[in-house]
Amino acid sequence: MIKELIKLQEDIYNYEMEENDGYWADWSPKINFYKAEDWYELTYFGDGYDDGYNFAFAAFIDLIIKHSSKIKSLLFTGADEGANGTKNWDFTRLINSGAVFENLESFRVKLTDTGDHNTSIIAASYDEDGQIAALVAKMPILRVLQVPSAPNDNFFKLKDLSLQQLIVQAGYNTQDFIKNLSACDNMKNLYALDWTDILDDVDSIGTKYEQYKELFSSRFFDTQTVEGRKIRFHFTLRENKLTTEQLQELIKIKNIQLLYIRAFSGQYAR
Secondary structure: OHHHHHHHHHHHHHHHHHHOOOOOOOOOOEEEEEEEOOEEEEEEEOOEOOOOOOHHHHHHHHHHHHOHHHEEEEEEEOOOOOEOOEEEEOOHHHHOOOOOOOOOOEEEEOOOOOOOOOEEEEOOOOOOOOHHHHHHOOOOOOOEEEEOOOOOHHHHHOOOOOOOEEEEEOOOOOOOHHHHHHHOOOOOOOOEEEEEOOOOOOOOOOOOHHHHHHHHHOOOOOOEEEOOEEEOOEEEEEEOOOOHHHHHHHHHHOOOEEEEEEOOOOOOOO
């Protein structure tokens, strides 16, 4: 597999030189890997659209499909680049394959930084459309999941997930993520949740305080027993609408480790 990874990087370089007028080390697509024993940790840097013109992404997906059982960790990242203010990560090619990542423990996709020009999302266009659930269904021992879009309710119908850490940004649509968490029973090993709500100050599209109350009142934040150890749940909440009084009320409902980060999207000065 090492020879194939090196060959793929050479092919990506040659493609960029011929088709995209040169290769820039800080901007052009690339792959990095780390091998320990028989396992690989892979990083893809570039764009995530799959329309027939993004050679690097399509070729990388084809390679990990071929060697799915050898991969322990996957990270998809890239420059702040997109179209119409959006950086799409479209995993349709991977979802439609027969690959199962039976040894994959960590799957991470670039999050949106508050200073980015483009919002990172998982979608073929703008709707997540169940891609996250379809991906996780191929990863039976996944422990760490980081995604820049909220999954739809298909994610909560998956059985007996092994997730321990979940990092989720809402993207353009919360898809009732917090409400669905309150009622779910498929992540019994989860002990750390990092959630970024929609940051634009539009109350109609973000998560309501009442939904957070439902989450704190549910069994979701109960003390978890992971590999024989009792672990107090840790919730990192990034949003900008809750008041100090509301946060205090939430902690009274369930005294978890709550790290509250008042987060705002970047704005140009006018």
